[in-house]
Amino acid sequence: MNAEQNGGIIVTGASRGIGASTAILAAARGWSVLVNYRKDQSSAEAVRDQIVRAGGQAICYRADVSQESDVVGMFETAVQELGPVRGLVNNAGTLETQCRLEDMDAGRLSRVFAVNVTGSFLCAREAVKAMSTRRGGSGGSIVNVSSAAARLGSANEYIDYAASKGAIDTMTRGLANEVAAEGIRVNAVRPGFINTEIHAQGGEPDRLERIRPTIPLGRAGEAEEVAHAILWLLSDESSYC
Ligand code: NAP
Numbered sequence: 001m002n003a004e005q006n007g008g009i010i011v012t013g014a015s016r017g018i019g020a021s022t023a024i025l026a027a028a029r030g031w032s033v034l035v036n037y038r039k040d041q042s043s044a045e046a047v048r049d050q051i052v053r054a055g056g057q058a059i060c061y062r063a064d065v066s067q068e069s070d071v072v073g074m075f076e077t078a079v080q081e082l083g084p085v086r087g088l089v090n091n092a093g094t095l096e097t098q099c100r101l102e103d104m105d106a107g108r109l110s111r112v113f114a115v116n117v118t119g120s121f122l123c124a125r126e127a128v129k130a131m132s133t134r135r136g137g138s139g140g141s142i143v144n145v146s147s148a149a150a151r152l153g154s155a156n157e158y159i160d161y162a163a164s165k166g167a168i169d170t171m172t173r174g175l176a177n178e179v180a181a182e183g184i185r186v187n188a189v190r191p192g193f194i195n196t197e198i199h200a201q202g203g204e205p206d207r208l209e210r211i212r213p214t215i216p217l218g219r220a221g222e223a224e225e226v227a228h229a230i231l232w233l234l235s236d237e238s239s240y241c
Contacts, residue, residue, distance in 0.1 A: 006031045008082030012065050012123055013092030015044040017196035021223035022089050022230050023047055027056030029231055032082040035060045036074060065092045065119030075126040086140035087234050088127040090120040095161040097203040109160055116164035120144060124175060132182040139183025141234045144172050146188045158202060187233045187241055195220045
């Protein structure tokens with residue numbers, strides 16, 4: 001596929017980790033990429049520059065996905081700068097310091113659900129508006145980044161985060177059915193234990209080393225390995241998924 005066939009794609013939370021790897025691989029596959037970030041502008045610009053140096057097309061855009069006006073502005077900019085949006089990777093995600101449910105206050109729950117759930121819904125909404133053949137669009141693909149946590153529950157670490165990913169699984173199924181006849185495929189990946197900075201954010205930078213003996217492959221996954229699965233779901237190779 002070339003860039004013209006693929007069109008524009010928004011990768012949320014693309015300043016590092018799985019999002020950065022996905023943005024870089026998407027550009028290499030011919031997508032024109034909006035590299036979204038919330039805080040870390042210099043890392044987002046480094047991702048953009050790497051794409052451009054390799055001959056791809058990318059722009060950076062600061063938006064907090066939990067803020068409706070930010071999300072609307074991000075999609076407007078994507079269309080203006082990159083042309084029709086045909087892909088969305090709902091990757092931006094957050095978690096807070098590991099604790100038991102009995103120690104979680106309402107503020108924490110609001111912050112986690114605002115980014116992981118509300119943010120993904122808002123981006124999916126704008127993507128459907130941009131892509132649906134019912135609204136004059138030419139279709140596209142949405143990939144939500146869920147987590148194995150949705151299945152495991154993350155006891156003693158972050159049940160709130162796990163539950164937010166459960167919500168993403170439900171949204172994925174419902175939206176896939178809702179827009180399948182409108183040219184939009186909606187899928188999700190549920191990564192396992194991936195080597196990124198998110199574990200330090202939970203207060204345990206060496207978490208993957210602790211868990212490694214329980215992983216059948218004997219190692220954590222790398223962000224690029226998740227990106228390959230995401231790119232497959234974005235591509236026509238997964239046209240019946
Ligand atoms: P990461 O390295 O911590 O990266 C998170 C990214 O999300 C950063 O680019 C961050 O940007 C961005 N972000 C956070 N809040 C945002 C907001 N409100 N608006 C826009 N961007 C925001 O995490 P990661 O491990 O790559 O995780 C990516 C996704 O994979 C998440 O949804 C996570 O839940 C999921 N996942 C990860 C693992 C794992 O083991 N790593 C496993 C399963 C699922 P700024 O720094 O600029 O704020």
